[in-house]
Amino acid sequence: MNALRKKLDQLKKPFNKGEKWEKFGPAFNAFDTFLYVPNHTTKKGAHIRDAVDLKRTMIVVVLALLPALFYGIYNVGYQHFSQLGDTFSFWDAFAHGAWKVLPMVAVSYIVGLGIEFVFAIYRGHEVNEGYLVTGLLIPMIMPVDIPLWMVAVSVAFAVVIGKEAFGGTGMNILNPALTARAFAFFAYPTFMSGNKVWVSDATNVDAISGETILGTLAAGKEVAHNTWSMFSGAIPGSIGETSTLWILVGAAVLILTGVGSWRIMAGGVIGGAFMGFLFNLWSANELMAFPWYQQLIVGGFAFGIVFMATDPVSAAQTQKGKWIYGILIGIFCIMIRVFNPAYPEGVMLAILLMNVFAPTIDHYVVQSSIKRRKKRLSAATVKSA
């Protein structure tokens, strides 16, 4: 281990301050800190620091995503073979899925991290770890058959316009992963919706029933799946979104480690269930009549609430704000699904909409503290006058 450290220090030399490759220091450091927590000691302020850092936090989110990712990979193969009517084993399905999904993950990371590195060098700051999560989220919310170049373009759009244009990590208004999906959704609609895109290689085969459940409902047709397959995830959909079961495992990881806000998740579920229930009472069409508990387990609702709405940068930042933000996402998600059949997937738009309003929610929450302070001040001035 010491030999490796020595080698790294030797390699690092030209990247140090005052040396010839100083400018590229952030790029080297990004790899170095991946191996070792640096030997930096406290210079100002508190002399001791918590063990947590941003890298650790982000890795926890990546770990939480893995169950849904692995199930998603399997489901890609499962949908493919079962729709084609082939017989297949678990490993056949998994291998087919991996063959389809892993290149998307690779493209997302290479393009996204490449841009992050360039901006870090250009701006002279260290590479932030946020993209470790974004880079995995983006392929997980795409349909499996989207061409890789579209993934690359969406990623580039999300990172440059969605994030770096606002000042980089921590400054963005919109969730970068959803920005990528929204870009793909509006730029390449034929690859993002319909009944062919959700099952791999479906375009080569006629007579496939590869619609998502929400798509089916929007078209006013009968849903052919039962509650258990909706929950377990053996349904067509974006790669990572189908299995509520494995998403809940991820949610448990996020909540237990405190990395994801349980307030936002709980708020989202409450809001979604409430709205779904109201529509059930109304029951004017198939979408409205769709049972409220099934609303919560189909489409991207669970994935969005657990992994996207809880992005701390684009979410509300105050405790009360998180509740309001979560509940409104739930309500708007179901509302968009029901009222706008052109966009059966409401959760993406609901979260992006609330991303925009999150600062406003926080503003009003913080305002209550400001008001208390002003009231106290005026009471004090009256007393002394």
Added chain:
Amino acid sequence: MSNDIKIRKGLDIKLKGEAEKLISDAPRSKTFAIKPTDFHGVTPKMIVKEGESVKAGDIIFYSKYNEKVKFVSPVSGTLKEIKRGAKRRILEVIIEADTADTYKEFGQKDVATMSGEEVKQHLLDSGCWPFVKQRPYDIVANPDDAPKAIFISGLATAPLAADVEFAIGKRKEDFQLGIEAISKLTSGKTHLSIDKRSASFFSEVKGVQIHKVSGPHPAGNVGVQIHHIDPVNAGERVWVINPEDVAIIGSLFRTGKFDATRVVAVAGSEAPKAQYFRFKIGSNVADVVGQLPANVRIISGDVLTGDKIANDGYVGYYSNTISLIPEGNTYRMFGWLPFKDNNIPSMSRTSLSWLFPNKKYTVDTNLNGEERALVVTGEMEKVMPMDVYPMQLLKECMAGNIEKMENLGIYEVAPEDFALIDYVNTSKIEAQVIIREALDIMIKEVG
């Protein structure tokens, strides 16, 4: 009469090397130093020149912008050196001490018959005034102000901090006398907060409003207590004094001498003898703790708010704790893996240390990461037991937006109240530095 303050938010960081409840006299230092840098915002104007001799209690410098505020020598001796830093800023005024102190006589006083103005004048003349600090801004108080109240925190909750009641120990009468004197400085109340768990002589102190405080750190921070008792509004001033300094003030009135003796806890995992030592303000730290290996960080103060000093450096003016912890200039492989390195205490549950709330840890000075953009939300609020939104306030401080800082409560906070935020925040931002700089902006722009 007592009003309880129950603090829920906060964090007790349990460290190894708590000072044993035993007081020894430290050997008398050959040199002492007064560091103007301990008095934030004070520009010293020297009176004594190098080579001149002083008695304990003689003025060595005064504040350039408020000539009433004078700083005196803690010992008798010869002014050896005025150590200057960049831009000829005075860093240390070093005094070579005589073997025994001769004191300047200020005369014994009967506090009961003195007026507030007389007490104030006496404190100013004797050099005890710098013990009185003001909130907002956490600086030496301006004697021309009229504070609405005076606050004394009789408990320390910071990791390894000295038990102030034990440190004052036998100086109960001086403490009571000091309380009598300083309570004349305000037309308002004098508040003394005490630890709820201990039934101690503090609870029998007369002439103060007693508040029983319980809860995790920062419950012992006087700023937190002020916030819950009588918060500072814009334009108001309150004064705060450390309890040991109240006892020093008491002894000034009783004996007529400025006796700068203080009982200080030496603590931390690297302390050869973790116990309490009695010595004078400004002592050389080597005389108290001995020669230490190079990989030990010597902190004058507690581990969250203290100042790093060299092994031949001098103990700070206000410090009642010396913390000795290992330096952490080592690399840690794959430190980003969650649930690895559980030997580092963490508030975050990405480490398993939260499962052992009573374990005592050895911590070093490693930053455990690198500075990053602010991403994680909600963690700062967990250690901020005030009606203040810490992240929003920090952001406005960075932006230097005066009106918004005012609205968000800048007058109610001091850097020490953000020490735990330094500790817990994932992005490793220097919250105390940001708050200090923001307070300096407020001093300049609002006053």
